[in-house]
Each structure stands twice: as C-alpha cells, then as structure tokens.
Amino acid sequence: MTAIRNSHKEEHLGSSAFITDIVIGMADGLTVPFALAAGLSGAVQSNAIVITAGIAEIVAGSIAMGLGGYLAGKTEQEHFQSELRREYAEVENIPEQEKGEVKLVFAQYGLSDHTQNQIVGELAKDKHKWVDFMMKYELGLEKPDVNRARNSAATIGISYIIGGLIPLSAYFFTHTPFQGLIISALLTILCLFLFGYFKSKVTGQPPLKGAIKVTLIGITAAAAAFLVAKVFNTLL
C-alpha cells in the first residue's frame, strides 16, 4: 500500500504505466495480507481462520484501493474541469488580472518587465493556449486521463488480489498456521524482493536498494503484526 499512497509524480505511458500498476498493486497486496496472516498465525490454531481473514482483507483492500482509486480519479477530473471553466471565465472577464498573474510567474525567475509584457501579449492572442498555460504553470494542473484512472484502478485492484493470494496460498497446503507462516514468509519475502527490484527498475530507482526497502517494509509489518496479535491474544 506504499507506492501510490504517496503523491509521487511519475509519468509513465502505455505499457510501462500498466506494468507499474501491476507491480504497485502486487507488491502492496503482498505486504498487508502477508502481515495479517503472519499476525494471526501466532494467535490462532486453525489455517481456515487465517485463510478466511486473509481473503476478507484481500477483498476489502482491493475494493478500497480499486473503487477508492477510481472515485479519486473522477474527483480529480471534476476538479480539473471546474478549474478549467474558471480560468476561461477569468480570461474572458478579468483579462488584465490574469495577465498580471502570467507576469508574476516570470517575475520570480528574474525576467524583465519588458519581456513579461511581450510574453503576455503573445500568449493572450490565443485564448485556448493562454488557458492551457494558466492551468499548467499557474495552477500546476495536468489534464487527468479518465480512462487511465479507471484502468489503473482496475489493474491495481486485481494485482492486489493476486499479490495477496501469494502469502495466503501457503496456508492452503499446510496443516498448521505455524507451518503456513514459515512457507508464507519464505515465499513472500522472495516475491517482495523480486517485486521491489522490478518496481524500482520500472520507476527508475536503484533496484537493489528498492528491493531491500520493499522487503523490509513487509518483514517489519509482518513481525509487528505477529507480536501485537500474540500479545492481544494472550490478554483476551
């Protein structure tokens, strides 16, 4: 749940964006279901309970991630459209003030008043380009891609499910939660490392460092969940 929980500004297009979404969903899906299952393994005696809880988490997490991501993408789109309408209205109704705002963008980079005026004069000739400029350079808003948001949410949600099933699969083929935990940990740590490596490659980060980070987050979360669940289970 780490990567897209943060406001990274990474631009990837086409298949690269698709691959990034897969890796994000899968690496995130590996972490929390793995940690939840590990936590329960120290506290309950039945694999069926670990599996049921893990499945419930995967369903909940993928819906929160997928549906939440989709709705957030729509909100972003609405926000962009309303700002766009506002900019068009402002360019129409208070052009002098808008010209002042363009000048301000360049004043901070030390451009002369003469050059500022020249820029504004030429920019204001084409209303659409002027508004485009304001959207991007005054407000810092890029046109969101609606299909991208929807596809991205679906890809991440599905990858979260697949990622989550990896740590959980160990509990299907073992007899006790303890056995399940051992296999699950080995399998998941390997996958976290591979996904961390791959994810860092795709996002242009040092791959080994990235792989270690992703793996450490997973191990820390699982160890903490294990300890806290054990303590709670003793108290209850």
Place this chain on the structure above:
Amino acid sequence: MTAIRNSHKEEHLGSSAFITDIVIGMADGLTVPFALAAGLSGAVQSNAIVITAGIAEIVAGSIAMGLGGYLAGKTEQEHFQSELRREYAEVENIPEQEKGEVKLVFAQYGLSDHTQNQIVGELAKDKHKWVDFMMKYELGLEKPDVNRARNSAATIGISYIIGGLIPLSAYFFTHTPFQGLIISALLTILCLFLFGYFKSKVTGQPPLKGAIKVTLIGITAAAAAFLVAKVFNTLL
C-alpha cells in the same frame, strides 16, 4: 486507503496539511479494518478472533502506510536531488541544448522565436533561477519537503490506527461477532460519513458528495468481505 493511494496533487500548508493527513489516515483506517472485521463476523464465532485479526491488520496497515510513505518520500527527495545535479551539469556543459529546451516550452504556447530568445537570454543570466525553471517547467518537479514527508507519514500512520480502532471497538463490548458487527457498522458508517464530509471540505470538494462516496466505499468493501468470507468459510 483511498485518498493518498492516488497521485493527487493537492497543496496544503501548515495546519491544513496536518488536518488533511489526519482525515486521510482515519477515513482509510476506518474502511479496511471495518470490512475485515465485518467479513470475519460472518465466518467465526468468537469476538477474540475478530479483534486479534483487526489488531493485526491495523498494525500491518499502519506500518505499510507510515513506513512505506516515509521511504517513498525519501526516494522522491533523492530523485529530486539527482535531477537537480543533472540540470546544473547540463546548464554548465551543454547550455545551448538547454536553451533549446526552454524555447521548446514556450514554442508550444505559440510564442514567437523572438520572444523565446529573449526569455532564454534573460533566464540564462542567473544559473540558479535557470535551473529552478527547468526543474519546475521542463521536468515538472517541485522540491519535496523532507520533514513534511516524515511528519505526514507519522500523522497518517497514527490516524490509521485510531481510525481502525473505531470499528474494532464494537467487538470489545459485545458478546458475539454478530452483535459486534451491528454496532460496528452503525458506528463506522456514521464516522465514514463525517470523515468523508470533513475530508471533502478540507480538500475543496463538494462535502455531501464526498461523504457519500467515502461511506459507499466502506459499505461496499465490508459487504463484499462479509459475503466472500462466508462463502470461503463454508467451503473450507
């Protein structure tokens, strides 16, 4: 887990950023632990198991969110610094090519060659401002605030814990998972609605619409987790 899972570009400063982090962590913490507990309520007979699983999820989720967010913030910082060094080197070593890149930014807005040259000429006088300009307008990178990333990760992680304890609290004071689920659902739906409302207010979205969205995500996730866990539990 919805809001910051997406690459929103929202700028909030000071206390507003703090409040946004609290609301994000709490609204997200409400959703998945609520859905997990709801899912287990239909499948197990003991509140202790629901609580143990819920606690394990909250620990895992908050660590994934907090630690993951912190490390992602550091990665972003490193990325910015490496790009900054690269821009300084390019401005130093291949200034003509960099000037061409500045011109390209303005060419797409229909500015004349004459004005483009004038901008470049004035911008190139101050190397720092030139690099600042390239970072922001060519690469679209804003200087990340290290402290902000760390504080934000901590605030979100802690709020996730507090948010997650709300749906779980119902299972402490009831005798069966079914009773717990009823109280938990009433309590959580109320809180999701309030947080959705508050969150939308803070982020400048229509509050009622936002409240309904956040609540629906939570209910959908919980209902799906409940059904899937029940089916799995029958099969196992």
